[in-house]
Amino acid sequence: MINYRQIPSPAYVVDEVRLRKNLSLIKSVKERSGADIILAFKAFALWKLFPIVREYIPYSTASSLSEARLAYEEMGNYAHTYSPAYTNEEFAEIASLSSHITFNSIQQYERRKAEIEGFDRHISCGIRVNPEISQVETDLYNPCAPGSRLGVTVDQFGGKLPEGIEGFHCHALCESSSYEFEKLMQAFEEKFTQFLPQLKWVNFGGGHLMTRKDYDVEHLIKIVKGFRSRYPWLKVILEPGSAFAWQTGELVSTVVDIVENHGIKTAILNVSFACHMPDCLEMPYKPAILGATDEVEGKPTYRMGGNSCLSGDFVGSWSFDHELQVGEKIVFMDMIHYTTVKTTLFNGVSHPSIVLWTQDDKMEMLRKFGYEDYKSRMD
Numbered sequence: 001m002i003n004y005r006q007i008p009s010p011a012y013v014v015d016e017v018r019l020r021k022n023l024s025l026i027k028s029v030k031e032r033s034g035a036d037i038i039l040a041f042k043a044f045a046l047w048k049l050f051p052i053v054r055e056y057i058p059y060s061t062a063s064s065l066s067e068a069r070l071a072y073e074e075m076g077n078y079a080h081t082y083s084p085a086y087t088n089e090e091f092a093e094i095a096s097l098s099s100h101i102t103f104n105s106i107q108q109y110e111r112r113k114a115e116i117e118g119f120d121r122h123i124s125c126g127i128r129v130n131p132e133i134s135q136v137e138t139d140l141y142n143p144c145a146p147g148s149r150l151g152v153t154v155d156q157f158g159g160k161l162p163e164g165i166e167g168f169h170c171h172a173l174c175e176s177s178s179y180e181f182e183k184l185m186q187a188f189e190e191k192f193t194q195f196l197p198q199l200k201w202v203n204f205g206g207g208h209l210m211t212r213k214d215y216d217v218e219h220l221i222k223i224v225k226g227f228r229s230r231y232p233w234l235k236v237i238l239e240p241g242s243a244f245a246w247q248t249g250e251l252v253s254t255v256v257d258i259v260e261n262h263g264i265k266t267a268i269l270n271v272s273f274a275c276h277m278p279d280c281l282e283m284p285y286k287p288a289i290l291g292a293t294d295e296v297e298g299k300p301t302y303r304m305g306g307n308s309c310l311s312g313d314f315v316g317s318w319s320f321d322h323e324l325q326v327g328e329k330i331v332f333m334d335m336i337h338y339t340t341v342k343t344t345l346f347n348g349v350s351h352p353s354i355v356l357w358t359q360d361d362k363m364e365m366l367r368k369f370g371y372e373d374y375k376s377r378m379d
Contacts (some may be wrong), residue, residue: 002357007252010271010352014249022211023056033224035236041067043241043337047074048366061239065090068097102126102169126167133187141174154191171205178220203237211246242337251335255328272306274313275349290331292318308347
């Protein structure tokens with residue numbers, strides 16, 4: 001159990017016990033379903049913990065040159081790479097670091113085809129497809145929203161698969177259930193079955209939140225095995241991100257000041273929603289705080305305010321069983337997936353430190369940030 005009094009503030013703290021529990025479940029799903037499950041860096045890229053991850057899952061997916069390099073240098077594998085657009089300046093290096101490359105459009109693939117064929121090793125090429133099924137309520141996170149720039153719709157193929165394409169990438173979920181995945185799979189088959197005999201793999205992307213407590217893992221395994229039985233020549237790939245780090249750690253912050261305006265009390269923290277927890281403003285969603293509840297009439301109630309100059313850098317309200325004090329620690333729950341990779345240096349606000357709470361209840365400092373990290377962004 002993490003002793004938060006020992007954790008410096010601000011800091012992201014990862015619990016090794018909880019991380020290994022998630023990894024064990026994911027490995028079990030991989031082995032029982034027959035699908036390849038690979039880590040999506042866009043949600044979890046704490047590379048100092050990759051030695052732990054590699055004990056369970058050895059492969060990863062990249063969305064940029066930097067992520068492809070991270071896969072090669074720190075995970076020790078060629079990446080499954082997808083990006084909405086590949087630039088002339090970066091594509092050759094991305095390809096050199098990738099085992100699979102997925103293109104967002106047919107025309108982009110056609111422009112790069114000759115370059116891919118010129119490599120001295122085989123790179124498996126795929127096309128991202130858009131199944132036109134919207135199950136994600138927030139448009140910001142919905143790849144199938146009307147007019148989406150992501151993926152090729154079935155009509156755009158003109159009934160013909162481009163020569164050299166070996167796989168389809170179909171990502172249309174976000175922290176979704178196995179039943180939403182089943183609907184996605186049905187829509188995918190209805191639209192794209194005609195092309196499957198010519199393919200070698202189908203990547204059903206991320207959003208499979210299999211480590212969430214209420215997720216029906218047995219149902220996930222059943223539908224993956226069912227798809228594989230219908231198309232036994234196809235390799236099925238899943239690339240969740242959140243599932244790896246779901247509820248594996250917290251963001252520890254401190255109350256720096258308490259202000260009041262029109263009867264609303266705000267605890268000013270040494271962290272920022274805009275800089276450190278952007279999904280809270282983008283989704284938006286209200287995270288849980290250790291020892292706090294949703295607003296309860298009659299109890300001490302506070303907004304949580306960030307330490308940037310953005311007026312909207314706050315979320316609220318939470319009720320406590322006592323009046324908050326300056327210097328008191330506020331612990332935001334489930335703050336490892338996405339938050340650790342989405343931090344910014346807006347206002348020069350430093351990233352929180354990164355801490356591992358080990359299996360034998362010891363604190364290991366993985367990284368501290370400071371002025372040089374901010375300054376280097378402008379070099």
